[in-house]
Amino acid sequence: MPAHDHDHHHDHQVVPSDPALRTKALESLLVEKGLVDRAALDTLVDAYENKIGPRNGARVVARAWVDPAYKERLLNNASVAIAELGYGGAQGEHMVVLENSPSVHNLVVCTLCSCYPWPILGLPPVWYRSAPYRSRSVIDPRGVLREFGLDLPQDVEVRVSDSTAEVRYLVLPERPAGTEKMTEEELAALITRDAMIGVAKVPPPPGVRV
């Protein structure tokens, strides 16, 4: 796995970068003009840093794995089924769930910008919004998956979903072998963000060989 390199140099400066100063100036102006409420900004940052993230999606997937009726609802009307668990809101208004199987592998991208199902996966990682992922996922999905360490056999069908509209996609990954006795909560802990984007499979639990 490639370590994080220093390409995102403006993300790691110690002295305030130019955008940091401009952001500060803009916030002061907007607050003074009464255009934004500083407390609302704090609330939003806190929500996306601490409350809204891939653990939400993991709970949806774990429920679908243990409850066949829930899984059916999820595949038929994802927005409603996801709302049953209390998740919804901006960038998750129109959800569609794509089921992976031994013969079909789904992968989600937004080639035009960075569309991503915020309420259940949080804000996207930098690589998802980056040019390499956005450009190559549609033309070379198998190569992209190999970069993520997933080498799919030729007889598996790869389906790439390009999120060009306001529909947001969640991949329902395969439940790994060796998890038959696990509780819903234990399963949720196993489910990764990358598996729900479709760039990985859910790893088997520690100690299980596949």
Place this chain on the structure above:
Amino acid sequence: MNGIHDMGGMQDMGPIQREENEPVFHQPWEGRVFAMNRAIGAWRKWNIDAGRYGIELLPPADYLRMSYYEKWLTRNLELLVKSGLVTREEMETGEPAPGSQKATPPLNAAAASAVAGLRGNFMRPEAEAKARFDLGQQVRARNMNPVGHTRLPRYARGKKGSVVRRHGIFVFPDTNAHFLGEQPQHLYSVRFTARELWGEDASPRDSVYIDMWESYLDHA
């Protein structure tokens, strides 16, 4: 617009750079830009499509060089001035114009905490437009090159696919981005085989599914 943002199918962008245990925001200012974007959006002076078009208007070299939230910040500075919420002079001095009245923010902390209350509203089921295409039908994406905003990626234009899902009636970004009306219309998921898109060297099994508004499609 045939811009740098429409990068599906390009091959020279380098390896995918992943970061272990990536923070939601790499620096505090990124979180502030994200939150300000949501908070000023609540003024409803523009819409999500106009916002996306604002990013697409960045010069290509800037688009590739800037970090994600730097693009948002630059776009928002433009939209704030264009919409009249902030004047160019206020932006330069950093102070409200003398004698200007202080407004009341539409998004307060209580509203911000009810994130579900911040849902976007993109569907127009009441429009009751008749769907031109049925499930399973063969369609061809139009060969069009508008200079404004569009969500029809270049790599799909002129290609033949089949309708696999009907999503319902949605606001049309190509007009909405330019404040020319919502023109609600059916949205479809269209499946294109990898070979149709990329030629005979592509996998015979693989495919790309693209969400497409009715105006992007013809019968094939």
